[in-house]
Amino acid sequence: MMIIIIKRFRGILGALALATVAAAGCVGAEQEAAPGATAAPEGETRQAIVSQGIKDKVIAGYQGWFTAYGDGSPVERWSHWSRGTYQSNAGAPAPGYQSFELYPDVSEYSAASLFQTGYAPLGNGSPAKLFSSYPTEVVNKHFAWMQQYGIDGAALQRFAGELRDSVFKAHRDSIATKMKNAAEATGRLFYLMYDITGMDEATFVQNVQNDWTSTIVGQLRLTSSSRYAVQDGRPVVSIWGLGFTHNPGTPSQAAALIDWFHAQGVYVIGGVPTNWRTSTGDSKPGFEATYAKFDMISPWTVGRYKTDGEVDNHRNTYLVPDRDYCNGRGIAYQPVFFPGFAWSNWNGGPRNDFPRRQGNLFWRQAVNIREAGIPAAYIAMFDEYDEGTAIAKAAEDSSMAPTNQYFLTLSSDGAYVSSDFYLRLAGKATRMIERLDPVSAQVPIPLTAGPVFFRSGAEETDAALSWNNTTEAMQGVTGAEFGAVSGEPVHAASRSFRLAGRDTQTTASHAYFKAFDVNIPVQSSTQLSFWTYPQNSLGQHITVDLIMTDGSTLRDSGATDLNGVSMHPGAPRGTVNAWTQTRSRIGQWLAGKTIDRVLIAYDYGPLTGDFRGYVDDITIANP
CATH class of the missing domain: 3.20.20.80 (Glycosidases)
Structure with missing residues (x-):
């Protein structure tokens, strides 16, 4: 009606x-x-x-x-x-x-x-x-x-x-x-x-x-x-x-x-x-x-x-x-x-x-x-x-x-x-x-013309997850869950993204979760930034990853953050029980490619045990 x-x-x-x-x-x-x-x-x-x-x-x-x-x-x-x-x-x-x-x-x-x-x-x-x-x-x-x-x-x-x-x-x-x-x-x-x-x-x-x-x-x-x-x-x-x-x-x-x-x-x-x-x-x-x-x-x-x-x-x-x-x-x-x-x-x-x-x-x-x-x-x-x-x-x-x-x-x-x-x-x-x-049957313009091409902090009025607790790839991990949560650690406002699970093997353990479906051309000036909050040492290997339309990934591109730390999840990030910002000029490694998916990932081989951490305020922009 x-x-x-x-x-x-x-x-x-x-x-x-x-x-x-x-x-x-x-x-x-x-x-x-x-x-x-x-x-x-x-x-x-x-x-x-x-x-x-x-x-x-x-x-x-x-x-x-x-x-x-x-x-x-x-x-x-x-x-x-x-x-x-x-x-x-x-x-x-x-x-x-x-x-x-x-x-x-x-x-x-x-x-x-x-x-x-x-x-x-x-x-x-x-x-x-x-x-x-x-x-x-x-x-x-x-x-x-x-x-x-x-x-x-x-x-x-x-x-x-x-x-x-x-x-x-x-x-x-x-x-x-x-x-x-x-x-x-x-x-x-x-x-x-x-x-x-x-x-x-x-x-x-x-x-x-x-x-x-x-x-x-x-x-x-x-x-x-x-x-x-x-x-x-x-x-x-x-x-x-x-x-x-x-x-x-x-x-x-x-x-x-x-x-x-x-x-x-x-x-x-x-x-x-x-x-x-x-x-x-x-x-x-x-x-x-x-x-x-x-x-x-x-x-x-x-x-x-x-x-x-x-x-x-x-x-x-x-x-x-x-x-x-x-x-x-x-x-x-x-x-x-x-x-x-x-x-x-x-x-x-x-x-x-x-x-x-x-x-x-x-x-x-x-x-x-x-x-x-x-x-x-x-x-x-x-x-x-x-x-x-x-x-x-x-x-x-x-x-x-x-x-x-x-x-x-x-x-x-x-x-x-x-x-x-x-x-x-x-x-x-x-x-x-x-x-x-x-006449164009579909909306004929992009949702953004920049300089910001993507941003989300998990809030009700932000870009929402495109997938619900859906893995891109997982090995050697059990009980893994990913989603937006409230009432837990947040960098700003009231919600954040949480990834948690158990690493059960000492080689090639990883859990990559699909988060956002995007279509972002990468220019030489493009930057990625986000905040992470690990709740234990394995949680320091929870981070943001990107998949390009050609199948290549941020983690394997050789990219580093502004401090020279690898953008691969295997490199520990941040301090336990504290929020740390990561910024990377990803255009130096990915210019000319197009971002197809934003992932939230855990990836670490040497140790086993529980991992738990939070990600907040993800931004992809051309400053």
């Missing part, structure tokens, strides 16, 4: 409210690099400026709503990371006190844009800090990413329920101006999206009209920007939430708002319920004629499916019939697709509720959109860390998240995934949907 999740209440009112802003899109070979822009990774280029039309673009939703006490914003408190207290650091994010699921990658933000939380340090030892969306540098960086990775533009979210609060309105207005400037600097396309969730039914139409006229067009002059979306000669606006069962508005009120925007010469997109076409389920009845007034229809899909089968069922039941309905009535169609979803830290429910499946959920939706011949789409969302739908850079694994609080990471699905993977994948999806690239 397909799980249906109604989009959460976004327009949190009063002191608890705060959300904000923004947008981004496509751009730039002819533009100067945006402030905060970084060099494009290998295989990626900065996009040229795109036209202002919206019918053939892939747009990402942009919130811009995270604040922290001390960030200089009108809000003067923590919001969205947690619910803070006005003009105070009280309520700063801390264990058990957070309202977001996916921890961001904060490594590229300046110190001035980061704010200390109440969490323990990250797994890599760095202080646990979070960015605020308010600093200009942060907005610039987000738009620089959009430009770098080839995302056409963004819808600036404006939560109409907050417009009556002068503090939050001032914050949103400021973010909107910064977003406009960043879009112009990077050549991104943007437009405004009103979310009517939480508004008063009696006044929401008038409030939206007044805000558009006096603030958006008048004060902020957003529609005068060279990067504001214009379709058929009309500036674009999106209205999200009309017709949802939990939102305000009758059919006549909704129709009046759409008609008013049309009278202003505006092109109107409708962010509508999944069942908009039949006015059933998540849609109020009687809205069929109202939905038909929109120039473009964009049905909400977040939380509607998890598996490939459910994605394909949605295609057959909604995507294609919706497309045909719109085509028959001259309405443009903008399907919504998302990378994953969870909100256990904020609203309960299972951890990693709608798994990203290493990009496969996101990509399957994109393939269906392309194969349906639909040239436009909306990505939910760019920076939505609250519900775990963000495509912006996020923590890769436990090394980039606090050690004393659960957070979703990009490696939570079992394989190591780099922080920019979903930006890279969104760029590829954009090209495919816009028919610039051919």
Whole structure:
């Protein structure tokens, strides 16, 4: 049975409210690099400026709503990371006190844009800090990413329920101006999206009209920007939430708002319920004629499916019939697709509720959109860390998240995934949907483009073992067991890998266990590092080994660590009952080969007896 999740209440009112802003899109070979822009990774280029039309673009939703006490914003408190207290650091994010699921990658933000939380340090030892969306540098960086990775533009979210609060309105207005400037600097396309969730039914139409006229067009002059979306000669606006069962508005009120925007010469997109076409389920009845007034229809899909089968069922039941309905009535169609979803830290429910499946959920939706011949789409969302739908850079694994609080990471699905993977994948999806690239049934990019190609510390949110207690080779050993454990010696966080058994012969005794299935090309600069903790003298012969695609191994390559000790397990490593790090420049011996499997191994001939030891924090990278 397909799980249906109604989009959460976004327009949190009063002191608890705060959300904000923004947008981004496509751009730039002819533009100067945006402030905060970084060099494009290998295989990626900065996009040229795109036209202002919206019918053939892939747009990402942009919130811009995270604040922290001390960030200089009108809000003067923590919001969205947690619910803070006005003009105070009280309520700063801390264990058990957070309202977001996916921890961001904060490594590229300046110190001035980061704010200390109440969490323990990250797994890599760095202080646990979070960015605020308010600093200009942060907005610039987000738009620089959009430009770098080839995302056409963004819808600036404006939560109409907050417009009556002068503090939050001032914050949103400021973010909107910064977003406009960043879009112009990077050549991104943007437009405004009103979310009517939480508004008063009696006044929401008038409030939206007044805000558009006096603030958006008048004060902020957003529609005068060279990067504001214009379709058929009309500036674009999106209205999200009309017709949802939990939102305000009758059919006549909704129709009046759409008609008013049309009278202003505006092109109107409708962010509508999944069942908009039949006015059933998540849609109020009687809205069929109202939905038909929109120039473009964009049905909400977040939380509607998890598996490939459910994605394909949605295609057959909604995507294609919706497309045909719109085509028959001259309405443009903008399907919504998302990378994953969870909100256990904020609203309960299972951890990693709608798994990203290493990009496969996101990509399957994109393939269906392309194969349906639909040239436009909306990505939910760019920076939505609250519900775990963000495509912006996020923590890769436990090394980039606090050690004393659960957070979703990009490696939570079992394989190591780099922080920019979903930006890279969104760029590829954009090209495919816009028919610039051919259809690829499989995710067309590697999970990481480096410099880190593999990392795992056995934690719940790290790359998981590819095999369960499975040997590659074993001789002269009995009772051998290998796996991830908790409550035993760990180098960091709460888990490690344990290998134990009994050596029963004095010649050629070994136990090699399969750990990780990888595909890592070795360059001359490639390094391997890991930590070991032997619990007895034979445990000093427990280590990491690698098998190449050609069948050769690290242990027999002649490689040594930085201290000149052989990487063969026969060479004792570390001190009993202490953690010791091993680092080896394996590229000196293995360059040009490809790592196929990572093994955890015991190998020692001269003695017999029990062996027991732990391995933690394995990394393969090109520094």
